[in-house]
Amino acid sequence: MPKKDEMNFFEQVFEVVKLIPPGKVTSYGAIAKYLGMAKSSRMVGWAMNQSHFLKDKIPAHRVVNRNGMLTGKAHFENHEQMKFLLEKEGLLIKNDTIMNFEKHFWNPADELKL
DNA sequence: GTCATGACAAAGA
DNA sequence: TTCTTTGCCATGA
Structure with a gap:
């Protein structure tokens, strides 16, 4: 167990993101709400953004804004990478937006049942 | 200690 | 409906 000081909210976010199953996506707000920071x-x-500096593989491509839009693609090494990974997992991306977003939406608060 | 920024979200025009 | 404004709070300068 990491120390309390090391368990900052970043790591909690990473924990949730790493729990996102393939072919599923979630929103920043959903994660925030699950961690009790819906307003943040x-x-x-x-x-x-910090996840890129981590050794752990963070499937950040499975996290999009509430519209299902790939707003974070610019932060990947290749802008096509995010779309590629999502399509590879069976999602359909159109114009940097996930089609059937609600259908593939993964709600941590619902799946993890805190 | 104050100010500016950021891969968002909700409300208003 | 789309565009703009406001709130939110943790970091870094």
């Missing part, structure tokens, strides 16, 4: 959805996106 921006911090989730901030955490994702």
Whole structure:
């Protein structure tokens, strides 16, 4: 168990993101709400930015905004990578937006049942 | 300690 | 409906 100081909200975000099953996506707000920071959805996106510096593989491509739009694609090494990974998992991307977003939506609060 | 920024979200025009 | 504004809070300068 990491120390309390090391369990900052970033790691909690990473834990949730890593639990996202393949072929599923979630929103920043959903993660934020699950962690009890519904009003700090921006911090989730901030955490994702830090995820690139982590050794752990964070499936950040499965996290999009509430519209299902790939707003974070610009932060990937290749802009096509995010779309590619999602399509590879069976999702349909059109114009940087996930089609049937609700259908593939993965709600941590519902799946993890805190 | 104050100010600016950020991969968002909700409300208003 | 789309575009703009406001709130939110953790980081870094």
